Amino acid sequence: MAAVVFQELEARQGGKTWNRLLRRGGAMFGLAVVLFFVLLALLAPWLAPYDPVATSWSAVRAAPSTAHLFGADELGRDVLSRIIWGARASILAGVVSVSISLALGVPIGMAAGYLGRWIDALVSRITDAMLACPFLILAIALAAFLGPSLTNAMIAIGISATPVFIRLTRAQVLAAKSEDYVEAARALGNPHLRIALRHIFPNIVAPLIVQATLAIAAAVIAEASLSFLGLGQQPPAPSWGSMLNTARNYVDQAPWMAIWPGVSIFLLVLSFNLLGDGLRDALDPRHK
Amino acid sequence: MANYLLRRLAQIVPTLFFVSVLIFGLQQLLPGDPAIALAGEERDPEAIRYLREKFHLDEPLPVRYWYWVSGVLTGDLGNSMRIQKPVTELILQKLPVTIQLASMAMVIALVIGITAGVISAVKKDTWWDYGANIFALWGLSTPNFWLGILLIMLFAVQLGWLPASGYVSPFEDLKANLSAMIMPAFVLGNAIAAVLMRHTRSAMLQVLSSDYVRTARAKGLDERVVVLKHALRNALIPVITLGALEFGTLLSGAVLTEQVFTIPGFGKLIVDAVFNRDYLVVQGVVLFTATVYITLNLLADLAYFMVNPRMRH
Numbered sequence: 001m002a003a004v005v006f007q008e009l010e011a012r013q014g015g016k017t018w019n020r021l022l023r024r025g026g027a028m029f030g031l032a033v034v035l036f037f038v039l040l041a042l043l044a045p046w047l048a049p050y051d052p053v054a055t056s057w058s059a060v061r062a063a064p065s066t067a068h069l070f071g072a073d074e075l076g077r078d079v080l081s082r083i084i085w086g087a088r089a090s091i092l093a094g095v096v097s098v099s100i101s102l103a104l105g106v107p108i109g110m111a112a113g114y115l116g117r118w119i120d121a122l123v124s125r126i127t128d129a130m131l132a133c134p135f136l137i138l139a140i141a142l143a144a145f146l147g148p149s150l151t152n153a154m155i156a157i158g159i160s161a162t163p164v165f166i167r168l169t170r171a172q173v174l175a176a177k178s179e180d181y182v183e184a185a186r187a188l189g190n191p192h193l194r195i196a197l198r199h200i201f202p203n204i205v206a207p208l209i210v211q212a213t214l215a216i217a218a219a220v221i222a223e224a225s226l227s228f229l230g231l232g233q234q235p236p237a238p239s240w241g242s243m244l245n246t247a248r249n250y251v252d253q254a255p256w257m258a259i260w261p262g263v264s265i266f267l268l269v270l271s272f273n274l275l276g277d278g279l280r281d282a283l284d285p286r287h288k
Numbered sequence: 289m290a291n292y293l294l295r296r297l298a299q300i301v302p303t304l305f306f307v308s309v310l311i312f313g314l315q316q317l318l319p320g321d322p323a324i325a326l327a328g329e330e331r332d333p334e335a336i337r338y339l340r341e342k343f344h345l346d347e348p349l350p351v352r353y354w355y356w357v358s359g360v361l362t363g364d365l366g367n368s369m370r371i372q373k374p375v376t377e378l379i380l381q382k383l384p385v386t387i388q389l390a391s392m393a394m395v396i397a398l399v400i401g402i403t404a405g406v407i408s409a410v411k412k413d414t415w416w417d418y419g420a421n422i423f424a425l426w427g428l429s430t431p432n433f434w435l436g437i438l439l440i441m442l443f444a445v446q447l448g449w450l451p452a453s454g455y456v457s458p459f460e461d462l463k464a465n466l467s468a469m470i471m472p473a474f475v476l477g478n479a480i481a482a483v484l485m486r487h488t489r490s491a492m493l494q495v496l497s498s499d500y501v502r503t504a505r506a507k508g509l510d511e512r513v514v515v516l517k518h519a520l521r522n523a524l525i526p527v528i529t530l531g532a533l534e535f536g537t538l539l540s541g542a543v544l545t546e547q548v549f550t551i552p553g554f555g556k557l558i559v560d561a562v563f564n565r566d567y568l569v570v571q572g573v574v575l576f577t578a579t580v581y582i583t584l585n586l587l588a589d590l591a592y593f594m595v596n597p598r599m600r601h
Binding site for chain 1: 302303304305306307309310311314315317318425426428429430431433434437438440441445452535536537539540541543544547548558559561562563567570571573574577578581582585
């Protein structure tokens with residue numbers, strides 16, 4: 001009976017959060033744009049009007065027209081098709097790198113916060129050390145040593161963003177650890193692993209979701225930055241960052257090469273930021 | 289004060305130790321024989337032999353770490369394989385350029401961020417506030433290398449007002465130096481201005497609702513005096529200290545900005561080192577950055593401690 005009541009309460013709570021999110025115009029705009037880009041990435045083979053790597057000497061730096069809506073690049077490749085395929089690299093990088101950060105950061109942060117003592121001290125010092133290296137510089141160094149590729153860029157971004165999740169999880173666990181329900185679970189003789197996973201973890205998910213959404217925005221910019229520097233997606237595969245890197249050599253002859261990839265990065269990052277801000281307000285109504 | 293300083297210094301030692309382990313560990317990520325990888329694409333047998341000897345590659349890992357860290361402690365970060373110069377010398381050579389860029393960017397960020405934050409807080413829930421918040425979101429979501437390209441398109445290509453790239457030393461020609469640096473500094477300052485605007489807004493909102501501000505208003509003081517003299521002065525304490533922590537963003541941004549505007553600074557040094565597979569330079573730059581970041585963090589903490597009387601008791 002009690003379980004049924006709790007489930008109903010949880011469902012009602014989830015419904016309230018969703019309703020609060022629905023009322024936030026910015027968050028809804030963000031969600032819509034994110035979904036638009038996700039669909040673009042998934043349906044790229046059907047939506048892209050041209051092969052994104054096919055060159056055409058007759059279309060070199062062609063201005064936007066009905067044949068090439070966003071124009072063509074220095075090798076005559078269709079910019080719109082490359083933008084559509086490039087969405088894959090950006091979204092994949094955002095999601096995969098944040099998944100890596102979560103997969104590493106949450107268990108380590110939980111162990112540090114729950115077990116405390118020397119484990120906490122050790123983890124905290126390592127986290128401090130990682131946070132002392134600026135995010136992008138650490139990602140560049142890791143990507144440089146791992147070798148340039150989209151996979152390695154995702155690993156580098158994921159590892160560089162991990163300390164933020166370790167800190168957040170640790171702080172949340174420390175706060176939850178002293179709550180009555182955890183005391184009760186302990187008094188009932190539950191093993192530590194069960195308390196951590198079944199009782200504490202569900203109560204710290206909300207801030208982690210908010211942080212993950214905002215971290216995806218940062219990861220999308222980081223992937224674009226690494227690709228811009230030549231450390232991410234390798235040519236001729238399309239990536240918004242590498243498109244911008246090429247475009248800067250043609251700003252006077254083909255400005256459209258620089259405008260569309262930048263607009264795409266900006267829109268996707270802005271949307272994740274708006275969604276993250278909206279989720280934070282919806283999940284914690286005290287935060288305004 | 290002395291106790292606080294000693295406690296903070298004691299906390300730094302283990303952090304620096306782990307930073308050094310982390311950066312030493314980067315070498316272990318190199319696939320295959322580190323000597324061959326470190327020697328770069330040419331794989332000069334002489335260089336490989338030198339590296340083996342220098343890094344004691346036949347010794348166990350902890351011994352190798354010890355040799356490396358002893359060198360670092362005496363300021364020896366190794367030699368660049370490509371340029372054949374000590375890494376420390378290269379960093380010190382490039383540093384003034386980045387310091388100038390970062391300082392100009394910080395001034396721009398402080399002026400824009402604090403002004404927008406104050407206006408946003410004073411005119412809360414008006415179009416000014418919404419405008420300032422939109423500016424902050426724009427700043428946080430715009431990749432600075434794209435903003436750089438857009439500004440080059442407008443001010444260098446279309447209007448012809450500013451040079452698209454390049455660097456002139458301020459000692460050679462100050463005017464040329466400033467016109468070359470103003471665009472990159474604005475690009476770099478833009479994202480930090482957004483962060484500072486948010487900090488200023490929330491600090492100002494908090495201060496504006498406090499008792500002493502209400503008292504100042506009740507005394508009949510001019511609103512401008514209340515906001516600028518009474519409220520802003522206190523709101524700025526956390527903003528300035530938090531601003532110091534934006535140093536990381538500044539350096540990360542400098543890497544990209546210097547690349548876009550072809551400025552021969554610290555950021556360009558690491559990018560060039562990455563492409564030349566000059567791993568010792570990459571390691572040296574990361575270590576140097578982390579050390580400076582930790583030091584600035586400490587200084588920000590001390591500044592906060594000194595200007596906030598409540599912390600002293």
